[in-house]
Amino acid sequence: MLSIFKFRPLIDLSSADWICDTFEWAMQNFDNEEFFKRSRLVLPTNEFFPGNVDSVHTKAENIFKHTLMYTGLAHWPFQLQLPELFESLPAHQIELVRVERNSTVSMLPVTYQRPLTLSYNPQQTLKPEDLSSSFAHVMAQHMLLQSHQLPPGGEDYLSEGSEILAVFMGFGVMFANSAYTFRGGCGSCYNAQANRTASLSENEIIFALALYCRLKGIEDSHAFSCLKKHLKSNYKQACKQLDKRPDRLVRLMEYKREV
Numbered sequence: 001m002l003s004i005f006k007f008r009p010l011i012d013l014s015s016a017d018w019i020c021d022t023f024e025w026a027m028q029n030f031d032n033e034e035f036f037k038r039s040r041l042v043l044p045t046n047e048f049f050p051g052n053v054d055s056v057h058t059k060a061e062n063i064f065k066h067t068l069m070y071t072g073l074a075h076w077p078f079q080l081q082l083p084e085l086f087e088s089l090p091a092h093q094i095e096l097v098r099v100e101r102n103s104t105v106s107m108l109p110v111t112y113q114r115p116l117t118l119s120y121n122p123q124q125t126l127k128p129e130d131l132s133s134s135f136a137h138v139m140a141q142h143m144l145l146q147s148h149q150l151p152p153g154g155e156d157y158l159s160e161g162s163e164i165l166a167v168f169m170g171f172g173v174m175f176a177n178s179a180y181t182f183r184g185g186c187g188s189c190y191n192a193q194a195n196r197t198a199s200l201s202e203n204e205i206i207f208a209l210a211l212y213c214r215l216k217g218i219e220d221s222h223a224f225s226c227l228k229k230h231l232k233s234n235y236k237q238a239c240k241q242l243d244k245r246p247d248r249l250v251r252l253m254e255y256k257r258e259v
């Protein structure tokens with residue numbers, strides 16, 4: 001009978017360890033100062049995505065502009081193209097210019113021969129959360145490829161690792177809400193083209209989101225505020241699972257001393 005009161009982790013131990021390892025990899029290879037001092041938990045609200053739009057493309061541009069700003073990569077040569085004009089090109093190297101930063105200074109541009117282009121599915125403008133998450137994922141993939149650093153697990157985990165990198169940038173709520181879309185009773189409102197293609201499960205993203213909030217000292221109520229209703233209990237479960245492993249949190253918090 002007592003087994004019904006036994007704590008059940010949200011995700012298995014190996015998945016939890018991989019997510020923690022990937023956060024540590026991100027702190028080692030990317031910008032832990034950006035993480036601790038400037039990254040924000042991005043929420044799907046008008047506060048984060050203000051602006052009036054009058055067409056599908058201006059809506060996509062608005063979401064793109066704000067997403068890029070929150071990734072901390074506004075100084076990178078990303079360029080949004082109309083879907084009908086977009087030509088997918090192999091990833092190319094850009095020269096990153098190292099600059100001194102504080103909370104207000106603008107980033108200097110990097111050196112590049114051609115921009116890093118990306119586009120969108122017009123159907124996704126019907127679901128701004130999915131579109132912003134898709135943009136953030138592509139930007140994280142570019143960041144990963146430019147660094148020449150493979151995530152834990154190697155090449156087989158490039159997509160999953162870049163999703164964690166996007167959560168590391170602050171997009172955990174957006175990714176959790178767009179990880180899975182229920183088709184509904186008859187499926188008449190389901191639009192596959194509007195949905196984001198996810199590599200990690202809802203629960204894995206929720207665990208990563210809880211880890212982000214713990215490391216940033218973000219109150220649970222703030223993370224709850226825009227999470228889908230059915231994910232809130234999962235988030236609480238993830239927090240309890242993290243609390244069972246204080247050694248991992250302490251180890252990751254050590255990187256805060258470096259900033």
